[in-house]
Amino acid sequence: MHERRETHVAAPPSVVWGCVADLGGPHGWYAANTLWRLRFALDRAVGGPGRRPRPLRPLRLGDPVDGWVVSGLEPGRRLTLTSWQRLPGTAVLTYEVLADPDGGPGARLVQHLLWRPHGLRGRLLWAAELPAHVLVMRAMLRGAAREAQRRAGPEGRV
Template sequence: MARERGFYVDTVERTSTAGPDALWAAVEGLGGERGWHGTDRLWFLRALPNRASLPPSRLRHREDPDRLAEGRRLDWWTVEALERGRHLRLRSLVRMPGEAWLDIALLPGPGGTVRYRQTTVFRPAGPAGHLYWYAMLVPHRAVLGRLADDVLRAAAG
């Protein structure tokens, strides 16, 4: 974990022998009716505080089941940036004391492998935001580490 210019940044990186197209298909297939692999229940629990004020359609929503697009919703995220086959940035819609992003990048690795890099970025809002980051750090690392493993497993078939 690092702190950069007021943001907290935490990165999970894995190397895969699956091809970049298979990896991208696994990334682009996240969410909606397909869910979030083995982390689905954990994301569900994380979104519980939002369920009181939001209809279910705001928490599980995807306009296109197969392709993402900038500005579109992906469950409790908005697709903020998309470079098909290479990069996806999601901005969180979950209520918290700050703003959060999930960034996924596919990069060339050694020997024809692909590096899967998943970065969480959090901009805390005041002291409550700093406390929130540290309180959620261990659960987020568990969820996001498992998500990275699940995406690679899905890409491998």
């Protein structure tokens, strides 16, 4: 099961990438941070790893990012996180930063979420979480875009 969202960001791709590269840890998830903390606490309560803080340096493959691990990284372009949480399936979250296709000054921020359910429990979890999940993922994308625009300043530049 795959979801894809994208938005235009009135900021240079380098600034948008900075926001993507800051996901988790002290910067949070740009939306629903309390829900994320609750999710990681519940994961720990059921025997999962819970929240493992990200390093305070640029990310590298294999680094923890709260309840995720960096499984793909193309600096300036793409960050892929795979969930470490105890789930009946595998969740993979990817953010891509693309130059504006029309050659404009902004960027495109693309969010992909892939869920590979393990059996009926995985499918039921997806169905049960879908309404709240869609709202949270949309809010995360919009929040990251807002933060990039804030960092770029009123002229859309650093």
